Amino acid sequence: MSTADIYLPVIDADDMGPGNASRADDPLSAEVTKPVVALVGNPNSGKTSLFNRLTGLRAHTANFAGTTVEHRRGTVTFGEQAVELVDLPGLYNLDADTPDERVACEVIRGVDRSGKSQPAPDLLILVIDSTNLQRNLFLASQLIEVAKETGSPVVAALNMSDLAKRHGLQIDAEQLSTDLGCPVIPLSARTGAGLEQLSTAVVESLHAPVAPSVNTQCSCSGCHGCGFAQRYDWAEGVSQKVVKEGSDSLGRNTQRIDRFLTHRLIGLAGFAVVMFFTFWLIYSLAAYPMDWIESLMAGAGNQLSRWLPAGDMLSLLADGIIGGVGGVLVFLPQICLLFFMLALLEDSGYLSRAALVMDRLMKRVGLPGKAFVPMLSAHACAIPAIMATRVIEDRRDRLATILVLPLMTCSARVPVYAMLIALLFSNQPLLAAAVFTGAYALGIVAALAMAWVFKRTILPGNARPLLIELPDYKWPSLRNALLQTYDRSMVFVKNAGGAILVISIVMWALATYPKTTLEDLSPSARSEITVLQDNGDTEAAENLLAERQLEHSFAGRIGQGVQPLLAPLGFDWKMSVGVVSSFAAREVIVSTLSILYGLGDEGDEAALTGRLRASTDSQGEPSFTTPVCLSLLVFYVLAMQCLPTQVITKRETGSWGWASFQFGYMTALAYVAALITFQTASVIVG
Amino acid sequence: MVDPAPLSEAPPDCLLRVVRVEVDPADMGRVKALGICVGRQVTVVQRGDPLVIRIVGTRLGISSHLASAVFVKSA
Numbered sequence: 001m002s003t004a005d006i007y008l009p010v011i012d013a014d015d016m017g018p019g020n021a022s023r024a025d026d027p028l029s030a031e032v033t034k035p036v037v038a039l040v041g042n043p044n045s046g047k048t049s050l051f052n053r054l055t056g057l058r059a060h061t062a063n064f065a066g067t068t069v070e071h072r073r074g075t076v077t078f079g080e081q082a083v084e085l086v087d088l089p090g091l092y093n094l095d096a097d098t099p100d101e102r103v104a105c106e107v108i109r110g111v112d113r114s115g116k117s118q119p120a121p122d123l124l125i126l127v128i129d130s131t132n133l134q135r136n137l138f139l140a141s142q143l144i145e146v147a148k149e150t151g152s153p154v155v156a157a158l159n160m161s162d163l164a165k166r167h168g169l170q171i172d173a174e175q176l177s178t179d180l181g182c183p184v185i186p187l188s189a190r191t192g193a194g195l196e197q198l199s200t201a202v203v204e205s206l207h208a209p210v211a212p213s214v215n216t217q218c219s220c221s222g223c224h225g226c227g228f229a230q231r232y233d234w235a236e237g238v239s240q241k242v243v244k245e246g247s248d249s250l251g252r253n254t255q256r257i258d259r260f261l262t263h264r265l266i267g268l269a270g271f272a273v274v275m276f277f278t279f280w281l282i283y284s285l286a287a288y289p290m291d292w293i294e295s296l297m298a299g300a301g302n303q304l305s306r307w308l309p310a311g312d313m314l315s316l317l318a319d320g321i322i323g324g325v326g327g328v329l330v331f332l333p334q335i336c337l338l339f340f341m342l343a344l345l346e347d348s349g350y351l352s353r354a355a356l357v358m359d360r361l362m363k364r365v366g367l368p369g370k371a372f373v374p375m376l377s378a379h380a381c382a383i384p385a386i387m388a389t390r391v392i393e394d395r396r397d398r399l400a401t402i403l404v405l406p407l408m409t410c411s412a413r414v415p416v417y418a419m420l421i422a423l424l425f426s427n428q429p430l431l432a433a434a435v436f437t438g439a440y441a442l443g444i445v446a447a448l449a450m451a452w453v454f455k456r457t458i459l460p461g462n463a464r465p466l467l468i469e470l471p472d473y474k475w476p477s478l479r480n481a482l483l484q485t486y487d488r489s490m491v492f493v494k495n496a497g498g499a500i501l502v503i504s505i506v507m508w509a510l511a512t513y514p515k516t517t518l519e520d521l522s523p524s525a526r527s528e529i530t531v532l533q534d535n536g537d538t539e540a541a542e543n544l545l546a547e548r549q550l551e552h553s554f555a556g557r558i559g560q561g562v563q564p565l566l567a568p569l570g571f572d573w574k575m576s577v578g579v580v581s582s583f584a585a586r587e588v589i590v591s592t593l594s595i596l597y598g599l600g601d602e603g604d605e606a607a608l609t610g611r612l613r614a615s616t617d618s619q620g621e622p623s624f625t626t627p628v629c630l631s632l633l634v635f636y637v638l639a640m641q642c643l644p645t646q647v648i649t650k651r652e653t654g655s656w657g658w659a660s661f662q663f664g665y666m667t668a669l670a671y672v673a674a675l676i677t678f679q680t681a682s683v684i685v686g
Numbered sequence: 687m688v689d690p691a692p693l694s695e696a697p698p699d700c701l702l703r704v705v706r707v708e709v710d711p712a713d714m715g716r717v718k719a720l721g722i723c724v725g726r727q728v729t730v731v732q733r734g735d736p737l738v739i740r741i742v743g744t745r746l747g748i749s750s751h752l753a754s755a756v757f758v759k760s761a
Contacts, residue, residue: 092719134743135721228718229725262738356747359736393716465749466736467716
């Protein structure tokens with residue numbers, strides 16, 4: 001097996017397979033291959049900044065073969081030597097806890113998932129944070145041990161040396177080099193200082209590879225206990241030896257800020273402010289690009305209708321694919337902004353404080369403090385949120401988090417909330433805002449309550465107790481945040497894109513077939529349309545036909561079929577069709593209702609609200625009464641109506657069982673809650 | 687402070703040393719990887735649940751449940 005098989009699921013032209021010492025006997029491949037260089041380091045060591053600095057936009061995201069663990073890789077030229085640079089997940093030690101860490105360890109150790117040996121990287125760049133030497137040296141000690149076994153040369157990058165210098169911290173790099181048994185290059189990923197020297201050291205080590213041969217465990221008689229203690233003693237000893245001048249100012253600001261941000265009450269208030277600002281930014285800024293995407297999609301649909309004759313093909317492309325995929329793409333700006341804000345917050349060091357202050361609340365319901373980042377992300381979209389649960393070490397904790405995440409109000413629910421709330425309180429902005437907030441709160445409360453229920457039932461036990469590094473605060477790098485946003489968004493599009501495409505086509509087919517023509521209609525319906533056409537109102541005639549068409553389609557029939565089941569919630573058959581159609585993607589109900597109420601699929605919101613409010617049932621009573629709207633609202637807050645999310649749940653939990661369970665419990669919860677809402681509201685309203 | 691005492695009950699801003707770690711085996715790996723290990727110096731920065739401590743040169747947030755199984759004495 002070549003290294004290419006290990007690192008790359010798909011081998012493209014310029015990634016023909018990196019070279020490796022073990023393949024030197026293969027002259028053909030040796031000519032076209034690049035050595036593999038892996039970046040290893042603690043979380044917060046600035047490893048990813050260094051990677052970004054070295055690769056820029058040339059990097060791409062790939063999966064480790066046979067896993068869902070992603071990493072970034074890219075070609076970098078050191079001097080004249082092109083290498084394949086791989087950014088491994090951050091590690092504290094080589095005895096892994098999370099799936100990401102496990103994969104990183106396997107790559108470093110040169111074994112695959114089953115424990116079989118595979119070529120180790122040709123060189124390891126160990127990234128060390130100069131301002132946090134002792135802690136980083138622990139990993140160094142283990143890494144050097146492993147490098148001795150695998151024969152991989154190591155180059156240590158002493159990062160953040162600009163920050164160290166500014167705070168008067170002096171480190172003897174030469175002495176450190178002796179202790180680590182490898183070249184040590186002071187540098188700054190932020191300013192780019194020292195990268196030349198790194199490049200030279202990497203090239204030299206690749207041409208004449210020498211694995212380190214020093215002993216990195218303290219063997220003095222005063223040491224006690226396990227290998228851990230010996231390594232820490234070694235790290236402490238080395239760091240005392242190489243730090244020529246300590247710093248008093250380092251970490252002082254962090255200490256001051258943390259007096260507030262980790263405070264049990266002020267910290268929570270601070271968290272609320274940060275979150276409020278983040279979401280305000282997401283919702284206010286994303287509105288513009290969302291409008292552009294919508295008009296782009298509408299434009300593409302119109303353009304298609306000029307090129308293609310009217311018919312099933314056009315309908316599939318314009319309504320099914322462009323409409324369906326566009327309906328999800330429109331949320332991409334919000335998702336990107338969320339990723340961007342999270343990247344900034346993470347880089348600044350704040351996110352770990354947020355986990356700290358939230359932990360006390362979260363663990364009561366059996367969720368770990370770390371679950372709050374996914375829970376936050378879920379307010380934009382459940383899919384990236386579920387993927388973000390990978391930072392949670394414990395499987396029980398991770399599963400509990402994944403199960404409740406889709407209860408958070410995602411962007412796709414917002415158009416539905418907006419429609420229903422406009423129906424409820426069109427001229428009362430305060431009440432409207434209160435109900436909007438209430439819908440969000442209901443999602444959060446339901447998620448916490450369900451987590452508590454799972455803790456008592458199917459997922460017994462407590463969340464693993466919190467233990468998290470609180471790195472020093474620093475100004476986040478805009479460049480890193482932008483790169484990370486770009487990356488994560490691409491991963492989102494790639495992961496969800498395929499599922500969304502397939503689902504869009506299926507839903508289109510259900511709503512389109514069997515076809516209804518004018519001849520299939522009852523004489524009265526037919527004459528109604530003919531009259532409209534004769535009066536020159538072709539649009540109204542088309543809309544009426546579309547309404548009948550949807551009514552007779554598979555989706556329409558299913559909707560009418562399940563209507564008796566939904567009647568106790570106050571839903572009539574049109575709403576039922578809307579509910580059924582939105583099990584693929586919830587925002588679909590807006591366009592479904594628009595068609596069913598004769599506005600065509602592009603009726604504007606104000607027109608739709610007016611039409612819905614005026615609509616009556618067969619007895620002449622209004623259909624969208626207050627209890628019905630509230631019941632629909634509660635149903636949409638709680639129901640699992642997003643097939644792409646289900647696909648991701650399956651992928652991340654490894655079984656359709658959990659995805660089905662998630663669907664089942666959320667639907668049952670939505671049904672019962674909507675039932676209670678409708679019946680109670682009916683009694684109160686009278 | 688009675689020596690040795692659980693970290694969760696140690697006074698703030700005193701230099702202490704870890705003498706025993708008796709956390710659940712499932713948490714042992716994480717705890718040690720972050721430096722909470724026999725022989726290390728530790729200072730409590732903020733008490734409560736979770737606590738903020740300083741160990742191996744960095745600040746850590748640690749739940750009091752874990753901290754109650756880490757025993758320290760004055761360094």
